[in-house]
Amino acid sequence: MGGGLTIKGGFTVIDSQRRRLHDHVVELGFTSLHGYLAARCQHAGLAELAKELGTTAAVIRGLLAQADLTPPPQPELSAQGRRRSTEQRLATRAAQLGFPSLRAYLTARISGQAWPLAKVAGELGTHVRTMRRLLDLYQIRRTRQTAAQRQIGAKGRRAQARVWQAQRQARLARLGFTDLATYLHDRVIEEGWSIRRIRAELRVSRAWPKGQMDHLGLRREPEEDHSRSRRRTPSGSGDSDSTRSRPIRIVGLSYGRRAHRHAP
Secondary structure (H helix, E strand, O other), X not given: OOOOOOOOOOOOOOOHHHHHHHHHHHHOOOOOHHHHHHHHOOOOOHHHHHHHHOOOHHHHHHXXXXXXXXXXXXXXXXXXXXXXXXXXXHHHHHHHXXXXXXXHHHHHHHHHOOOOHHHHHHHHOOOHHHHHHHHHHHOOOOOOOOHHHHHHHHHHHHHHHHHHHHHHHHHHHHHOOOOHHHHHHHHHHHOOOOHHHHHHHHOOOOHHHHHHHXXXXXXXXXXXXXXXXXXXXXXXXXXXXXXXXOOOOEEOOOOOOOOOOOOO
16 A cells, blocks of 8 residues: 555645744734734734834735735824824823823813813813814713803803893883883782783793792782682672772882883
8 A cells, every 4th residue: 555645624835934924923912814914904004014023015915915905095094093192192191190091081081070171182282183082982971061161051041131131121111111020019919910910911931920029029918818808708798899809919118100001
């Protein structure tokens, strides 16, 4: 029986260069040369890969072609490299400030202390656009407003209040009143209007007239007191009609009457 070599299964012939590159990527923590190229070519250019493996860019280009791998365009790779460099620099700065990582620093400054982006960027020595990108990258969101945002909100509310005040004053003027105190005195004391009717005429919320009455020192008597007063009035009494038509009594300051009466 003649001697011979029988091989079952497949095998790959690896030249010395590929074997050396394979051993190198294993030292870098990858299981294969293909796995290394697939992972690294998306983030590093040919020159960087060649430097890592101790070979030339032409060899790396050939290996990528054989593996059917297409790296991103060079401008995109360059931008990625700049971002990584920036993040490393900012992480170093965060460590100098006593934080274990850049993420921890951003979480503390943005979510915890509500610093504005400009202040954070100034402390790290970078641009506000970079801060926005990093916040999106780390999914960090504000939990409360900054001092500037609170000031802007308060300023907006004051401006809105002035607009509403002007609208109410114009409404009072059209109704023939010079101020709110005179209006409330006339409508509530003289005419016995309800809060609902006042709301409808002034076009305001339910709480606003009541709040203004409290502010002006006016106090409405409870409705049940008037009901009991009406029940105590003898039937057929001469002044029963005046009792039924008597408006709600207001305890408070007295105000001057308006210049002319307004017909309801």
